[in-house]
Amino acid sequence: MMNLKKIFSVGLVGLAALGLAACGGGAKNKDAASDDKKILVVASPAPHAEILEAAKPILKKEGYDLEVKIVNDYVTPNKLVFDGDADANFFQHTPYLNKFNKENNENLVSVGNVHIEPMALYSKKYKSIKDLPNDAVVYASTNPAEVGRFIDLFVKNGLMKIKDGVDPVDAQLKDIVENPKNIQIKTEIAPELLVQTYNNDEGDAVIINSNFAIDAKLSPVKDSIALEDSESPYANLIAVRPADKDSEKIKALIKVLQGDEIQKFIKDKYKDGSVIPAK
Template sequence: MKRFISLAVLLVLSVVLAACGEEKTAADKKIVVAASPAPHGEVVKHTAIAMKKKGYDVEVKIVNDYKIPNKLLAAGDVDANLFQHVPYLNEEKKTHGYKIEEVGKVFTTPMGVYSKKHKSLKDLPDHAKIFVSSNPAEEGRFLSFFVNEGLIKIKKGVKIEDAKFTDVVENKKNIEFNNDQSAEFLPKTYKNNEGDAVIINSNYAIDNGIIPSRDAIAIENESSPFANILAVQKGHKNDKKFQDLLKVLQSDEMKAFIKKEYGKDVIPYKGK
């Protein structure tokens, strides 16, 4: 009788372990990615085709608010996200204590300066009002346009990606930055012809029918340090499923897709 009981217990344990193994395998093969609508979400959707061939099920959760994707990832509601650059992630980690890390760079959505009143940055008048987003991690990015044009100087030793408005030591035209709005509202500000110029993230521009390479009076080039990254919870960047996803996102096929769909408005990461 004891032998029969032992065999029954072993049978139950084997079934439970097998079920757990199947559950783990299923979890390893599913990847839910939080992403901005365009181009991020569209790019991730396209990766699902190649990832399916590798045995993975990739699902995209579209989020149109920069404050949400890292919150979802930190809570474990998604497995990864694609919407931010490293300076933004660092600011988020500093502010919220998120334990999130970069898997790798994917592409750059060149930020642009848009104006219905002026044709170039040099045409801006004294005390020009520039509308920018309320995102403090992008202040150096906003300033870079004017630093490159020689209109503004920042403190020596400060990297442009780390610069803040408080680091400005010279402002030839006394340019004023209005940062009262969230990034998603800036396309409307531009269309309403408010201020002298508006700086818009390209994903929001594209999503609102604005073509960066055509409409911007100044735009970032491929040397921009603000490449968007695939991010995951800390300690998981080397997990096979995320490394496989990164390889697809950085593949030649994906670069060709991005070039075909977005032309010069999205720049694939050239590194490996």
């Protein structure tokens, strides 16, 4: 039979263990609650991260701490969200997201559009897209989801035509049926390197995504020789995992980004039209 002293000792140990377990459970619950109030968004530096920085104090008033992680490529942000290392990302448009999901067996979803960055064509040699000579070489990004976007710049300026029935968003180089000047679009340079291509004066012109142009202090409106119009279907969105799309913090994030304060911020900061609120 166990003596009283031993029983008392065992009892104290048991109570202590229960107390530690209770404390541990409380700390875990506290951490979980804290995580629900933190929002980690992976974003391109400009204008995405700039817009998110403007959203921070607004979200703070709503009880959320927004953390912005800057990544300047078009693959890593989706991987981080898909793997659960970030809550959301902000850098891409619907055509790119759809293609990325299909090619990488992922299932990220959009919870809403925020802004449009009109894509533009830049040249150190010519003042207008219509000044491009015969056999002009135009460098564009390797992003296959934007080939139709590149082509549409030339179609809308009367320099190319695509097959009847082909949606401009889905158009590929093989769909060009008229190209009187035989303009060569070279899709062989990573999007983040196109500013360098332009600075090195390679080719006759370079098509650059506005986030990279803005980051390099280029104005898509003032410095380009052709600019996408405001009816572009390539609005930049917030992407998340399907399980998170209805979470309270994601709802709070998109509500702020689509709200009047941020829309006004976009209009005021990018007065030249290089970034415009999504419709």
